[in-house]
Amino acid sequence: MERRPSLAKQIRHDLLAVGKVPLLLLGAVLVSAIAVVLMTQSTRNLIAKQDALLDQRETLEVEWRNQLLEENSLSEHSHVESVARNAFGMIRPTQKNEVIVKRPLSTNP
Numbered sequence: 001m002e003r004r005p006s007l008a009k010q011i012r013h014d015l016l017a018v019g020k021v022p023l024l025l026l027g028a029v030l031v032s033a034i035a036v037v038l039m040t041q042s043t044r045n046l047i048a049k050q051d052a053l054l055d056q057r058e059t060l061e062v063e064w065r066n067q068l069l070e071e072n073s074l075s076e077h078s079h080v081e082s083v084a085r086n087a088f089g090m091i092r093p094t095q096k097n098e099v100i101v102k103r104p105l106s107t108n109p
Contacts, residue, residue, distance in 0.1 A: 015023050084090040
């Protein structure tokens, strides 16, 4: 009875002796598949980060618009006048309260 080589040895021999090109192609396919998976994951992460940054930008724009509205309302003449009257006790001067200060136009040393 003739001894037959094991199946694992026969497959290894066929791959190394006869099937070098298919083996290299299999390796290239596996490497490219892993690269595709990694690039897809990286792209998804970047898109998620971009979405978060766009949301933050929108929030900041809304806050900026609110700040501009608040600045405009606080700088209105009526508001400034009411704060001056209530907080500092200021009043509009009358002719009796006005003091005119004159100074010479040129000074000679």
